[in-house]
Amino acid sequence: MLAFNLQPKTLSLADRLADLAVDALIDEADLSPKPALVDRRGNGAHTDLHLGLMHASALALWPAFKQMAEAAIEFGEIGLPLREALGRIGREGEASMLATTGGVNTHRGAIWALGLLVAAAALAPQAATAGAVTLRAARLALLDDRYAPRPLSHGAQVAQRYGARGAREEAQLGFPSITQRALPQLRRSRAQGHGEQNARLDALLAIMTQLADTCVLYRAGEPGLQAMQTGAQAVLDAGGSASLDGRRRLHGLDQQLIALNASPGGAADLLAACLFVDRIESGDGLIQGAF
């Protein structure tokens, strides 16, 4: 008899979805050079964030993502009981994040977006196209969690000042930044042979061309948002991050957004969410076994 069982342990669906969500966050953090965001090169426009903190925060969120998937499997349908369970788990996840980072907001928007998408994937793993998963996530986001606190968050302040409804609206609309912009761009750039890292940068830029990113609006107002959107479009128009001209413009955009303090944190969250949806939809070998 063998002393050790060397067969790989079969992971549950909830384990695998939590793994994929954390992987997506780590891939997003590591991707470089991202304009004004934390990456392998440095802290971008953030004084209170660094790459190690982003990694630690991502890992600390694993239990919350697993619990969200388990709640979806247990309730088995979209409705207020599941929505309110997800809200409670999301708030607990946020508390773990803040405990891990010493009070710094590293992943608030990502808990929201990825949490909804993890639950949506767990509800019907056999129907895991991007369209189906984002639609279920939107139906969850449209339900009102009666227990949600209503703090005067940065997002709420920006909503009052500019009318931008940010992370909540993006989810309620079915993540158009993912389905209409990031995923098509990711796949287009891959198909053109640009390489995975450039394809991911191009996907981030595609999100930035149109997003009303409340992080940017809060930190740099409408001029900052305008600079982000037109600058990202200019990089893509120049051939994207795999081309020499595109790269030059990308570095220019990085410097410009840092000078404006305009960090596109919402776009970064949505890139992580896009990478998650991409892996689910493409039937990643990891996850297929569980389905």
Ligand SMILES: CC(C)(COP(=O)(O)OP(=O)(O)OC[C@H]1O[C@@H](n2cnc3c(N)ncnc32)[C@H](O)[C@@H]1O)[C@@H](O)C(=O)NCCC(=O)NCCS
């Ligand atoms: C919906 C959230 C993000 C509220 O955000 P709010 O608009 O009040 O702004 P806040 O400044 O707190 O956070 C905004 C976050 O969203 C990201 N973001 C900014 N703009 C956008 C955008 N246009 N689209 C998507 N994400 C964005 C930012 O990176 C930022 O981290 C969330 O904090 C929330 O209400 N959570 C409740 C817990 C819950 O129900 N969780 C369920 C998980 S399934």
Ligand SMILES: Nc1ncnc2c1ncn2[C@@H]1O[C@H](COP(=O)(O)OP(=O)(O)OP(=O)(O)O)[C@@H](O)[C@H]1O
């Ligand atoms: N690689 C990344 N670098 C920086 N921010 C990121 C990255 N990925 C995601 N983000 C998102 O950006 C947000 C951080 O933005 P911001 O610093 O404006 O947060 P805040 O706490 O709302 O504001 P402040 O730091 O000004 O108090 C996080 O919620 C996080 O979701």
